[in-house]
Amino acid sequence: MRFSLFPRRKFHNVTEITPEILRELGVELLILDVDNTIAPYKTLTLEKPVTDWAEGLKGAGVSLFIVSNNKGERPEIFAALLGIPYLKRAGKPSPRGVREALAVTGTAPEKAALAGDQIYTDTIAANLAGVQMLLVEPIKFTNPFLAIRYFFELPFRREKR
Template identity: 35%
Template sequence: MKHPLLPDYDFDTYKGVTPEFMKSIGKTCILCDIDNTLVPYDEPLPTDDVLRWVESHRAAGIKIVLVSNNDKERVEKFNEKLNIPCMHKSGKPSKKTVKRALVLLDEKKENAIMLGDQLLTDVITARLSGITAVWVPTIKKVETAFFRFKSAIEKPFIKHYYKKKAKKNK
């Protein structure tokens, strides 16, 4: 059984999740976090790199839905230029989040990955739902007590993941 806090794959940034990678693992849709996965949490709009990344997937026939626990105003503002399905106050790590996202995309869970920077929300959401988990490091640390607490919990698991990955690659 897979560990609930360890991803299936990891990349330095979201850009590692290319259409070629998606094809290589047989997946056709991405449930994607926004804050600190695609842009820093205080960046209201997608960067040109994010716009190009979304367009490259769209051109390859890969569907993307933004899945955020942030509020409606933040998510809709971010999505204006992207014009892709999106969910605000999504309820991660609930399994219902994935079910609703897959309905929006008209996809099956076997075709999906969850891309995010948080083990305690994004990776657990994927694990609880039986979809592939792809983790990227947080772009910009959030300096609130809640996020420091979450980071302290996640740190040993991230260390364990990299140790396990290093052993596997020997």
């Protein structure tokens, strides 16, 4: 796969990523970003639509794996809620965490995708690790910095042609 800052697919919300879409893309392992992808910053719970969505994917045979840059307790809490493995302090845009998820699950890069909300961390990490990037809109802008970063991401917030 050639390096690109453009995502493979783009979604408003992570729950729009269905088992059918993943099957179409050949994805068996979906790696999840935490902050602003499955939950807004700082919350300690997951909304029911998100837990229902995750259960649906697992039921369809998709493996889930949290790879987060978060240093706090949220990756672990959410992983426990969903009953999936996790890795925190992943250091995205480094591909290290994504590669570790591939290694732990024994998944080939082309059979994996990363669902995340950021271009300059998630998309770069996915690309460097050779997995497909599924970009979602950030759930919530909690501070002005996030809105500024989003502005600089806009050129890349479209589906790869």
